[in-house]
Amino acid sequence: MDYTNQKNPQNYSQMEDLKTLDLEESVSETIMRDLKMIAYKLKYVLIPKEQEDNGKELRNWDLWGPLIFCLALAMTLSFKADSTTNSSKSDVFAIIFVLIWVGAFVVTLNAQLLGGKVSFFQSVCLLGYCVFPINIEAIIIAFIGSYLPFVVKLIPVIICFAWSAYSSVGFMASLVPPHKKKLAVYPVFLFYLFLSWFSLIV
Numbered sequence: 001m002d003y004t005n006q007k008n009p010q011n012y013s014q015m016e017d018l019k020t021l022d023l024e025e026s027v028s029e030t031i032m033r034d035l036k037m038i039a040y041k042l043k044y045v046l047i048p049k050e051q052e053d054n055g056k057e058l059r060n061w062d063l064w065g066p067l068i069f070c071l072a073l074a075m076t077l078s079f080k081a082d083s084t085t086n087s088s089k090s091d092v093f094a095i096i097f098v099l100i101w102v103g104a105f106v107v108t109l110n111a112q113l114l115g116g117k118v119s120f121f122q123s124v125c126l127l128g129y130c131v132f133p134i135n136i137e138a139i140i141i142a143f144i145g146s147y148l149p150f151v152v153k154l155i156p157v158i159i160c161f162a163w164s165a166y167s168s169v170g171f172m173a174s175l176v177p178p179h180k181k182k183l184a185v186y187p188v189f190l191f192y193l194f195l196s197w198f199s200l201i202v
Contacts, residue, residue, distance in 0.1 A: 038065040045129050045167045061121045066128020070100045073135050073195070077202050080142040092202055096195075100131065103191045107172070110187050116175035126171050127191065133163035134192065138199040153200060161196035165189050 042065065074096040078089040101124070108123035137160035145153050165188060172188055173181040 034062075034064055037062065038068070041065060041125075041129055042132060045132050045164075061119070061125035063121065063124065063128075066100075066124055066131070069128055069131045069135055070097060073100075073131055073138055073199070076135065076138040076142055077199055080138070080145075081202055096198070099195070099198075100128065103194075104128070107187045107191060111172060111175055111184050114176045114180045114184050116172075116184060118172075118175045123172075126168055127188075130164045130168040130192070131195065133160040133167070134195050134199060136160055137196065141199060157196050157200050161192055164192040164196075168192075 041062075074093045077096055078093040081089050081092045104124040104127045105120065107127060108118060108120050111118050111123065137156045140156050141153055168188055169185045172184050176184040
């Protein structure tokens, strides 16, 4: 089938409509479409002000993006781990991988107990995409951290932690009653704080 005359989708909903063409797509076309979908959603993390619709596009969840960023962070930190740490590379990889998925479950459960209307997969999608800034921090520290004093390494850690938290808080706060927003976002801060701190000390 010829796709050259098709218009580029302007939002994720239009991307969803293209899934009817899956059976006639080649593998490369399917991969490129999924990568474009991930890049489109990542925009809402890189530019939090784009979330004027309370993360409507992130509500159309997918797990490819969160899985990629989860694996990227786990591999970066396990690569950074060496004989000077108390944990082996496999231990670090397992800790990060499990922490992200279990942490997403806990944050979702907390929001639901507070009266929020959110599915497990929506929450995982949001939290997974918002791990991206911590990926950037982990890469920076992994490659040049050994040449920097501890205080200097704290700068990208704080910036990327604030970036991840700010990107996700607006969405999570919109899911619960106004008087319970603080209780909903508190676990989110803890979630990203632990990931940021762990990437610094590992």
